[in-house]
Amino acid sequence: MxxxxxxxxxxxxxxxxxxxxxxxxxxxxxxxxxxxxxxxxxxxxxxxxxxxxxxxxxxxxxxxxxxxxxxxxxxxxxxxxxxxxxxxxxxxxxxxxxxxxxxxxxxxxxxxxxxxxxxxxxxxxxxxxxxxxxxxxxxxxxxxxxxxxxxxxxxxxxxxxxxxxxxxxxxxxxxxxxxxxxxxxxxxxxxxxxxxxxxxxxxxxxxxxxxxxxxxxxxxxxxxxxxxxxxxxxxxxxxxxxxxxxxxxxxxxxxxxxxxxxxxxxxxxxxxxxxxxxxANMAMPNNQPFVGNSAFAHKGGIHVSAVLKDPKTYEHIDPELIGNKRRVLVSELAGQSNLLAKAEELEIDVALDRQEAREIVKRIKEREFQGYQYEGAEASLTLMLLEAAGKLRQLFTLDSFKILMEKTADQSISSEAMVKLHVNGQVVHTAAEGNGPVNALDNALRKALETHFPCLAEMYLTDYKVRVLDESGATAAKVRVLIESARDGEKWSTVGVSTNVIEASWEALADSIRYLLWKEGCEEAERPEQTEARVGIVNH
Missing domain, CATH: 3.20.20.70 (Aldolase class I)
Known part of the structure; x- marks a missing residue:
C-alpha cells in the first residue's frame, strides 16, 4: 500500500x-x-x-x-x-x-x-x-x-x-x-x-x-x-x-x-x-512545469519524429495523467513529421502526400522568415493547412477599407472604419466606430458579416499584441500582430505581418473570423468556379 x-x-x-x-x-x-x-x-x-x-x-x-x-x-x-x-x-x-x-x-x-x-x-x-x-x-x-x-x-x-x-x-x-x-x-x-x-x-x-x-x-x-x-x-x-x-x-x-x-x-x-x-486574474507562464501550455510542446523536427514513434523519447510523463496534452509546434524548424502530426492534433482530415507536405513546410518556413509565427497562432496555421488541402471555402473577400481618426481640441480621439466586402456574392458596405483604429475595423468587419453569420455576435477579442520585427526600421519597420479571440470559453489565436500595423491587424482579424466560421461548419470545400485567393487587401 x-x-x-x-x-x-x-x-x-x-x-x-x-x-x-x-x-x-x-x-x-x-x-x-x-x-x-x-x-x-x-x-x-x-x-x-x-x-x-x-x-x-x-x-x-x-x-x-x-x-x-x-x-x-x-x-x-x-x-x-x-x-x-x-x-x-x-x-x-x-x-x-x-x-x-x-x-x-x-x-x-x-x-x-x-x-x-x-x-x-x-x-x-x-x-x-x-x-x-x-x-x-x-x-x-x-x-x-x-x-x-x-x-x-x-x-x-x-x-x-x-x-x-x-x-x-x-x-x-x-x-x-x-x-x-x-x-x-x-x-x-x-x-x-x-x-x-x-x-x-x-x-x-x-x-x-x-x-x-x-x-x-x-x-x-x-x-x-x-x-x-x-x-x-x-x-x-x-x-x-x-x-x-x-x-x-x-x-x-x-x-x-x-x-x-x-x-x-x-x-x-x-x-x-x-x-x-x-x-486570480494571473497569466500562467507557458513554460510552467507539468501544466503549462508548452510543458509538452515539441518544435524540432527530430524531436517530433521521435515522439511520434515513442513519446518517452522526449516526455518525462504521459501528459494525460495530469490533464495536459501533447502539442506539436510548426515553425521554421519544422519537418514533415511536425506538419502531419499537427494536422492530426488539430483533427484536420487532410490527405497530404509527401510532396504536398514538403511544399507546405517550405511555405511555412518562407512566411516565418518574413516574420510570421505560427507557434502562437494555431488558428492561422489551421487555415493554411485547410487551404493547402483544398478544403476551405472563401465566404467573404475584401474590396476595400478606410479608417478615419479625429483628434479634437479637448484632446479626445475618435476612430471610424468603413469596410466594403463581397459576401456570398453580395456587396456589403458598412461602417463602425471604435476606441481605436483596430477596434473600429474589428467592429465594422463583424457588423458587415453578422447578418450572414450570426455566430460572430458571440465572438470577442481577448488579446492584441504588436511586436516590431526590425527595430532598425524605426517607424517603417515590419510588425507582427497576434490576436486572441474567444467564444463560449474557447480561445484561438491568429497572426498578421506587414510594414503597416493596420494591414497586419486586418489579416489577423480576418483569419480569426474565418477560423470561427470553419469551426461552425460554414467553410466548405471550394467549388471550382470560386477563387483560390485568400482574403487580401485590394489597393485602390
Missing part, C-alpha cells in the same frame, strides 16, 4: 499575500470547492482574527458541504503574558466555526527575543497554552513552527524544545516552516530526519521559494519523513511565492510513488491550475 502524503492548501491565505493577488469572498469559495473536488485534505481559508473578509469566507463555507477537505483557519499563538483563553486571536479561531486550526509560533530564538520582545520560556508557555486551549475546544490543531530551519541552525536545542512543547500540549501536526525560503534540499532532509527521531507527532513541511528550491525542499522533506506538504496552487505567495503544489503533487505521486489524490483527480490538475489562475 502506498504511503499517504496529506495536501494542505494555503492559496486562500498565504497565496493572497503575493503581490497583485486579491480574491473576493466568492472567489475564495469557488476555489475552495475546486480544491475539495480535486482531493486536497486541508484548505486554509484565512486568518479570521485579521480582517472581515476572511471571517465572511468561513461563514459562507458553513453553507457549503465539502466532500473531502477540512476547512482550516489560520492564526498565531497567544500574545506574551496573555492567557490563551483570553486571547482575541484564538477566540476568533473558535468563532470561525472551523474544525481545524493552524497556529504559528516562533521557533527561532532571535524572533522571540528581538521581534516578540519576550523570554524564551514565555514563548514556550505561549505555544503550549495555545495548542492546549484549542484542543480542549475539540479542534484539530496544526502547529506551524515559523522560521524553524533558520532557528534550528542558530539554536537547535531551543528549536526542538518549541516542537516538544507543542507535542506535549496535544498538537495533531507539527509543521516545519522554511519561512525565509533560503534552505537547501540537503539541509531540509537532514533536519527533518533529525526532528522525526525526536518527536512522535506527524510532521509537515511549509517551504517558500526564495531560492527557487521550494519543490525540491518539499520532496526532500517527504523523503526524510514528513507526511504533509503545505503550499499553494501555481506557487503564488509573498515575495517569490510558496511551494507550488501543482509541481509537488505529480512529482510525489508519479515519480516517488506516494499517494496524494486519486488518479482520476490527478487528471484534473491542469484544469485546477488554470482555474485558479483565471480566478
Amino acid at each position: 502506498k504511503e499517504k502524503v496529506y495536501l494542505y492548501d494555503t492559496t486562500l491565505r498565504d497565496g493572497t499575500q503575493g503581490e497583485g493577488v486579491s480574491l473576493s469572498v466568492e472567489d475564495k469559495v469557488k476555489i475552495a470547492v475546486k480544491l475539495d473536488q480535486f482531493g486536497i485534505d486541508f484548505i486554509e481559508g484565512g486568518w479570521p482574527g485579521s480582517n472581515p473578509k476572511d471571517m465572511a469566507f468561513f461563514e459562507r463555507m458553513r453553507e457549503i458541504p465539502l466532500k473531502h477537505a477540512v476547512v482550516t483557519a489560520f492564526g498565531s499563538t497567544c500574545r506574551p503574558n496573555v492567557a490563551a483563553e483570553e486571547d482575541d486571536n484564538l477566540r476568533a479561531l473558535l468563532e470561525s466555526g472551523v474544525k481545524a486550526a493552524a497556529i504559528f509560533g516562533k521557533s527561532w530564538d532571535l524572533h522571540v527575543t528581538d521581534a516578540l520582545k519576550t523570554t524564551l520560556d514565555e514563548n514556550l508557555r505561549m505555544v503550549a497554552d495555545s495548542v492546549a486551549f484549542l484542543k480542549s475546544r475539540g479542534l484539530t490543531v496544526l502547529f506551524l513552527a515559523e522560521h524553524f530551519f533558520d532557528g534550528y541552525k542558530h539554536n537547535p536545542v531551543y528549536a526542538l524544545r518549541v516542537l516538544e512543547a507543542a507535542e506535549e500540549a496535544g498538537a495533531d501536526w507539527i509543521v516545519l516552516c522554511d519561512t525565509n525560503g533560503g534552505s537547501l534540499p540537503h539541509e531540509i532532509f537532514d533536519t527533518v530526519r533529525t526532528v522525526k527521531a525526536s518527536v512522535q507527532t506527524p510532521l509537515g513541511i511549509h517551504p517558500h521559494n526564495d531560492g527557487e528550491l521550494a519543490v525540491a525542499n518539499a520532496l526532500a522533506a517527504v523523503q526524510a519523513g514528513a507526511q504533509q506538504v503545505q503550499g499553494t496552487i501555481n506557487g503564488i505567495g509573498e515575495r517569490c511565492g510558496n511551494v507550488n503544489l501543482v509541481s509537488v503533487i505529480p512529482n510525489l505521486q508519479l515519480k516517488l510513488g506516494y499517494d496524494c489524490v486519486a488518479p482520476e483527480q490527478l487528471k484534473q490538475l491542469t484544469k485546477l491550475s488554470r482555474f485558479v489562475a483565471e480566478i
Whole structure:
C-alpha cells in the first residue's frame, strides 16, 4: 500500500499575500470547492482574527458541504503574558466555526527575543497554552513552527524544545516552516530526519521559494519523513511565492510513488491550475512545469519524429495523467513529421502526400522568415493547412477599407472604419466606430458579416499584441500582430505581418473570423468556379 502524503492548501491565505493577488469572498469559495473536488485534505481559508473578509469566507463555507477537505483557519499563538483563553486571536479561531486550526509560533530564538520582545520560556508557555486551549475546544490543531530551519541552525536545542512543547500540549501536526525560503534540499532532509527521531507527532513541511528550491525542499522533506506538504496552487505567495503544489503533487505521486489524490483527480490538475489562475486574474507562464501550455510542446523536427514513434523519447510523463496534452509546434524548424502530426492534433482530415507536405513546410518556413509565427497562432496555421488541402471555402473577400481618426481640441480621439466586402456574392458596405483604429475595423468587419453569420455576435477579442520585427526600421519597420479571440470559453489565436500595423491587424482579424466560421461548419470545400485567393487587401 502506498504511503499517504496529506495536501494542505494555503492559496486562500498565504497565496493572497503575493503581490497583485486579491480574491473576493466568492472567489475564495469557488476555489475552495475546486480544491475539495480535486482531493486536497486541508484548505486554509484565512486568518479570521485579521480582517472581515476572511471571517465572511468561513461563514459562507458553513453553507457549503465539502466532500473531502477540512476547512482550516489560520492564526498565531497567544500574545506574551496573555492567557490563551483570553486571547482575541484564538477566540476568533473558535468563532470561525472551523474544525481545524493552524497556529504559528516562533521557533527561532532571535524572533522571540528581538521581534516578540519576550523570554524564551514565555514563548514556550505561549505555544503550549495555545495548542492546549484549542484542543480542549475539540479542534484539530496544526502547529506551524515559523522560521524553524533558520532557528534550528542558530539554536537547535531551543528549536526542538518549541516542537516538544507543542507535542506535549496535544498538537495533531507539527509543521516545519522554511519561512525565509533560503534552505537547501540537503539541509531540509537532514533536519527533518533529525526532528522525526525526536518527536512522535506527524510532521509537515511549509517551504517558500526564495531560492527557487521550494519543490525540491518539499520532496526532500517527504523523503526524510514528513507526511504533509503545505503550499499553494501555481506557487503564488509573498515575495517569490510558496511551494507550488501543482509541481509537488505529480512529482510525489508519479515519480516517488506516494499517494496524494486519486488518479482520476490527478487528471484534473491542469484544469485546477488554470482555474485558479483565471480566478486570480494571473497569466500562467507557458513554460510552467507539468501544466503549462508548452510543458509538452515539441518544435524540432527530430524531436517530433521521435515522439511520434515513442513519446518517452522526449516526455518525462504521459501528459494525460495530469490533464495536459501533447502539442506539436510548426515553425521554421519544422519537418514533415511536425506538419502531419499537427494536422492530426488539430483533427484536420487532410490527405497530404509527401510532396504536398514538403511544399507546405517550405511555405511555412518562407512566411516565418518574413516574420510570421505560427507557434502562437494555431488558428492561422489551421487555415493554411485547410487551404493547402483544398478544403476551405472563401465566404467573404475584401474590396476595400478606410479608417478615419479625429483628434479634437479637448484632446479626445475618435476612430471610424468603413469596410466594403463581397459576401456570398453580395456587396456589403458598412461602417463602425471604435476606441481605436483596430477596434473600429474589428467592429465594422463583424457588423458587415453578422447578418450572414450570426455566430460572430458571440465572438470577442481577448488579446492584441504588436511586436516590431526590425527595430532598425524605426517607424517603417515590419510588425507582427497576434490576436486572441474567444467564444463560449474557447480561445484561438491568429497572426498578421506587414510594414503597416493596420494591414497586419486586418489579416489577423480576418483569419480569426474565418477560423470561427470553419469551426461552425460554414467553410466548405471550394467549388471550382470560386477563387483560390485568400482574403487580401485590394489597393485602390
